[in-house]
Amino acid sequence: MGFDRIVSQEKAIKLLKGTLSTKKIPHALLFLGDAHIGKTTTALAYAKALNCLEPKDHDSCDRCSSCKKIEQGVHPDVKIITPEKDLITINMIREVEEFASLTPLEGKYKVIIIKKSHKMNNAAANAFLKTVEEPPLNTTIILTCENIYALPEPLISRFFKVYFNPLSVDAIKKIMPGIEENLLRIVMGKPGLFISRDLMKDIQWFANTLKNIMEKSKKSPWKDNEEIKWWLDFLCIFLRDSLVKITGKVSSDCCPILPLDFKLKENISELEIFNLYEELQSIKRNIELNLNKSILWNYLVSCLNRLIESSNIENRKPFNTQYSKENLE
Numbered sequence: 555m556g557f558d559r560i561v562s563q564e565k566a567i568k569l570l571k572g573t574l575s576t577k578k579i580p581h582a583l584l585f586l587g588d589a590h591i592g593k594t595t596t597a598l599a600y601a602k603a604l605n606c607l608e609p610k611d612h613d614s615c616d617r618c619s620s621c622k623k624i625e626q627g628v629h630p631d632v633k634i635i636t637p638e639k640d641l642i643t644i645n646m647i648r649e650v651e652e653f654a655s656l657t658p659l660e661g662k663y664k665v666i667i668i669k670k671s672h673k674m675n676n677a678a679a680n681a682f683l684k685t686v687e688e689p690p691l692n693t694t695i696i697l698t699c700e701n702i703y704a705l706p707e708p709l710i711s712r713f714f715k716v717y718f719n720p721l722s723v724d725a726i727k728k729i730m731p732g733i734e735e736n737l738l739r740i741v742m743g744k745p746g747l748f749i750s751r752d753l754m755k756d757i758q759w760f761a762n763t764l765k766n767i768m769e770k771s772k773k774s775p776w777k778d779n780e781e782i783k784w785w786l787d788f789l790c791i792f793l794r795d796s797l798v799k800i801t802g803k804v805s806s807d808c809c810p811i812l813p814l815d816f817k818l819k820e821n822i823s824e825l826e827i828f829n830l831y832e833e834l835q836s837i838k839r840n841i842e843l844n845l846n847k848s849i850l851w852n853y854l855v856s857c858l859n860r861l862i863e864s865s866n867i868e869n870r871k872p873f874n875t876q877y878s879k880e881n882l883e
């Protein structure tokens with residue numbers, strides 16, 4: 555995929571094309587934004603444009619042998635690092651250093667893409683800082699990052715930052731015609747979720763976990779920080795929908811967005827929900843900084859039991875999950 559097929563990231567692409575037209579290629583780029591909105595796809599499109607044999611209008615042809623190799627993940631000058639067990643380790647950074655020290659084999663530029671760079675541990679971040687301080691020739695390092703607060707400031711300051719936005723509802727409808735409104739609201743501008751997750755299973759998982767919280771179960775079920783973030787996203791959707799209902803912007807008998815057996819208690823104020831919503835946003839921002847899962851669990855048990863009660867909502871409309879994924883691949 556070249557830049558021309560990436561939806562709704564015009565600002566980021568304009569910036570990147572600008573570096574190609576002026577031939578001022580940054581050696582270190584930081585792609586910032588939520589997961590599942592096209593950062594890695596754009597990084598690969600940039601790698602293609604840098605190495606394309608027949609580039610046009612500062613974009614790749616997406617057909618030549620270089621573009622095809624990058625697409626298939628076999629170009630010798632393009633390396634992608636992905637966290638393992640939720641972590642980018644110092645050994646992975648050493649691999650990057652070694653790769654960066656080689657001269658390009660086939661392409662004009664070596665491109666190193668480090669996905670989810672906020673997963674670097676301290677040792678990895680310190681080692682990486684040295685690599686970035688002494689940039690190798692004809693090499694561009696691209697970090698994708700969902701949480702800038704998890705990266706050390708000296709590292710961030712050395713990167714040229716490119717911001718990515720969640721997609722608008724209209725943009726997702728364009729690439730996924732016929733998509734149901736409920737599902738659109740759940741993905742919150744991140745269409746990549748349709749590929750990477752089974753949303754129906756996730757909704758059930760969220761509901762089961764909420765039930766455990768309401769039953770004051772002792773143990774948190776989350777495997778890692780990603781799962782916590784994803785669960786908190788669902789909780790925010792529930793709170794946002796509840797807020798919309800009590801502020802009277804929609805009728806109270808309308809179908810719930812998430813099929814849940816719980817609702818907010820009658821006497822809860824808008825302010826209380828708003829405060830919890832803000833608190834959850836802050837937890838999500840700081841999640842990489844040694845979050846203690848059992849403290850979070852106990853906090854949720856106490857505050858959600860105060861705010862939420864059981865509800866038997868009848869005539870619940872099932873979700874229509876017949877959406878096409880082909881436009882997203």
Ligand SMILES: [Zn+2]
Binds near residue numbers: 606616618619
């Ligand atoms: Zn090409």
